[in-house]
Amino acid sequence: xxxxxxVPAAAPPAPDAVPLASPGAVMTLRDVSVxxxxxxxxxxxxxxxxxxxxxxxxxxxxxxxxTLLRSLNRMHDMTxxxxxxxxxxxxxxxxxxxxxxxxxxxxxxxxxxxxPNPFPTMSIYDNAxxxxxxxxxxxxxxxxxxxxxxxxxxxxxxxxxxRLRAHASTLSGGEQQRLCIARALAVEPEVLLMDEPTSxxxxxxxxxxxxxxxxxxxxxxxxxxxxxxxxxxxxxxxxVFLLMGEDRAGELVEAAPTTKLFSAPSDPxxxxxxxxxFG
Amino acid sequence: xxxxxxxxxxxxRAEIQRIAExxxxxxxxxxxxALLACRACLVITLIPLVALLVYVVIRGASAWSWAFFxxxxxxxxIPGGGIWNxxxxxxxxxxxxxxxAIPFGIAAGLFLADSDGRIAGTVRLAADVLSGVPSIVVAxxxxxxxxxxxxxxxxxxxxxxxxxxxxLPVIMRASETAIRGVPTVLSxxxxxxxxxxxxxxxxxxxxxxxxxxxxxxLLAVARGAGExxxxxxxxxxxxxxxxxxxxPLAAVPLVIYENGxxxxxxxxxxAWGSALFLIVMVLVLSVGSRLVAARLRRVRYE
Numbered sequence: 001x002x003x004x005x006x007v008p009a010a011a012p013p014a015p016d017a018v019p020l021a022s023p024g025a026v027m028t029l030r031d032v033s034v035x036x037x038x039x040x041x042x043x044x045x046x047x048x049x050x051x052x053x054x055x056x057x058x059x060x061x062x063x064x065x066x067t068l069l070r071s072l073n074r075m076h077d078m079t080x081x082x083x084x085x086x087x088x089x090x091x092x093x094x095x096x097x098x099x100x101x102x103x104x105x106x107x108x109x110x111x112x113x114x115x116p117n118p119f120p121t122m123s124i125y126d127n128a129x130x131x132x133x134x135x136x137x138x139x140x141x142x143x144x145x146x147x148x149x150x151x152x153x154x155x156x157x158x159x160x161x162x163r164l165r166a167h168a169s170t171l172s173g174g175e176q177q178r179l180c181i182a183r184a185l186a187v188e189p190e191v192l193l194m195d196e197p198t199s200x201x202x203x204x205x206x207x208x209x210x211x212x213x214x215x216x217x218x219x220x221x222x223x224x225x226x227x228x229x230x231x232x233x234x235x236x237x238x239x240v241f242l243l244m245g246e247d248r249a250g251e252l253v254e255a256a257p258t259t260k261l262f263s264a265p266s267d268p269x270x271x272x273x274x275x276x277x278f279g
Numbered sequence: 280x281x282x283x284x285x286x287x288x289x290x291x292r293a294e295i296q297r298i299a300e301x302x303x304x305x306x307x308x309x310x311x312x313a314l315l316a317c318r319a320c321l322v323i324t325l326i327p328l329v330a331l332l333v334y335v336v337i338r339g340a341s342a343w344s345w346a347f348f349x350x351x352x353x354x355x356x357i358p359g360g361g362i363w364n365x366x367x368x369x370x371x372x373x374x375x376x377x378x379x380a381i382p383f384g385i386a387a388g389l390f391l392a393d394s395d396g397r398i399a400g401t402v403r404l405a406a407d408v409l410s411g412v413p414s415i416v417v418a419x420x421x422x423x424x425x426x427x428x429x430x431x432x433x434x435x436x437x438x439x440x441x442x443x444x445x446x447l448p449v450i451m452r453a454s455e456t457a458i459r460g461v462p463t464v465l466s467x468x469x470x471x472x473x474x475x476x477x478x479x480x481x482x483x484x485x486x487x488x489x490x491x492x493x494x495x496x497l498l499a500v501a502r503g504a505g506e507x508x509x510x511x512x513x514x515x516x517x518x519x520x521x522x523x524x525x526x527p528l529a530a531v532p533l534v535i536y537e538n539g540x541x542x543x544x545x546x547x548x549x550a551w552g553s554a555l556f557l558i559v560m561v562l563v564l565s566v567g568s569r570l571v572a573a574r575l576r577r578v579r580y581e
Contacts, residue, residue: 190292
């Protein structure tokens with residue numbers, strides 16, 4: 001396979017071409033493999049996460065999208081037998097390097113999960129500032145400022161400003177997911193990982209989250225896993241297409257600007273997938 | 280993207296990262312201390328268990344011999360006695376108790392798992408109270424009902440009755456938990472195929488809950504097998520061999536109770552051998568139930 005991180009020179013640059021080279025990259029992955037108890041789940045994946053852009057990981061079930069996403073903020077550290085190899089960098093820092101504290105990394109690389117998971121015993125406000133408190137922030141003014149800013153950014157402020165002390169469980173599913181986004185944003189991470197954030201939401205809640213993703217780009221670089229190709233084409237600037245290899249390990253097929261990947265993919269397998277011929 | 284709009288965010292990001300890094304050392308230290316405290320508590324709770332096991336094994340292992348398991352008790356002062364009659368007695372008493380408690384317990388657990396009404400709440404409360412009732416209270420109840428009146432004399436079935444009552448709430452609540460663990464979507468799939476509730480319970484829910492049911496039942500049996508108070512007031516004990524449930528039978532816990540405080544070293548030795556026997560039985564039942572449960576789960580999901 002040719003180096004997947006570079007758009008082939010022959011292809012004319014799309015008008016909204018994304019700079020994939022390291023200068024514009026907030027995170028870089030080189031030959032990243034993830035194995036669980038010796039079983040390889042993701043093999044030799046390389047791509048860049050462009051700064052202030054949305055990068056979508058797409059591919060059928062079992063292609064290792066979520067596994068790859070969770071390796072970016074060291075969530076696999078908690079899984080016994082999980083080994084991440086290759087190089088993952090946040091800026092110039094080695095994510096798996098000896099100098100990197102996983103907790104500090106996760107305050108810089110936030111995450112939103114498939115199902116809304118606000119802390120059930122906390123109020124809306126406490127949920128929003130939970131990450132800050134976990135990281136030692138005690139300053140009330142800073143907490144308030146960050147909560148308001150994050151709730152505004154998550155398009156939740158107007159509906160919750162009058163009931164910040166109410167329990168998070170009083171919110172609807174879509175609102176809960178936006179609270180989870182606000183909770184992640186309040187820590188002001190540089191990168192936000194989203195693992196199929198709309199898979200448990202109805203179409204209108206999904207639409208709001210998708211709109212939100214576009215608005216958040218200025219604030220945070222986003223990596224989103226989605227099994228919905230329409231969603232990938234709507235929200236992302238770059239698409240990374242993964243496919244399960246012969247030994248059931250996920251492999252990168254193609255990484256390209258979204259418009260190119262959907263209109264003129266380099267790999268016939270990408271063409272088949274994005275045009276719904278399999279998967 | 281305008282630099283102006285991003286500015287407060289960047290400033291806040293810098294501030295938050297500064298605080299996070301500045302407090303990281305202290306938070307890490309606290310985290311380590313807390314973890315250390317948890318480990319220390321774990322070790323402290325394990326000490327009595329390990330000490331007890333070691334002591335019983337040391338005292339009891341020397342009592343174990345072929346004669347110990349196959350001989351009948353001998354009078355004080357005459358060596359070579361065993362607990363064969365007590366083993367048989369215990370098996371009979373506990374088997375009858377389990378045979379009575381298991382169907383009622385699982386059926387009640389099924390009911391509890393399926394209902395949240397007032398009746399279920401009352402039954403649940405009753406089960407909780409029953410599991411908190413001291414076994415000697417259950418014993419005197421069994422004595423009054425069966426020994427003093429119903430049967431009219433001491434017997435193994437009276438002991439089974441008392442022990443069964445003690446097993447019942449354990450099986451009930453364990454079954455309820457196991458059955459509640461079966462995903463609702465499975466029952467709904469059955470409903471949507473036109474099955475009746477009883478059919479769904481029998482063909483879908485109970486088989487799916489089997490590993491949990493088994494664990495609950497075996498733990499209840501293990502607990503019942505170690506009960507002593509109910510035996511004292513119902514089957515009193517016997518120095519002879521009998522396999523008739525309507526007669527007073529010997530039982531392993533009673534051997535410990537009666538021999539443990541005797542002045543004759545041979546009898547005390549037999550008490551320790553019996554204590555080890557009970558512990559090994561509980562161990563075999565617990566480990567066995569886990570192995571079987573794990574095997575059932577593996578067969579099903581792989």
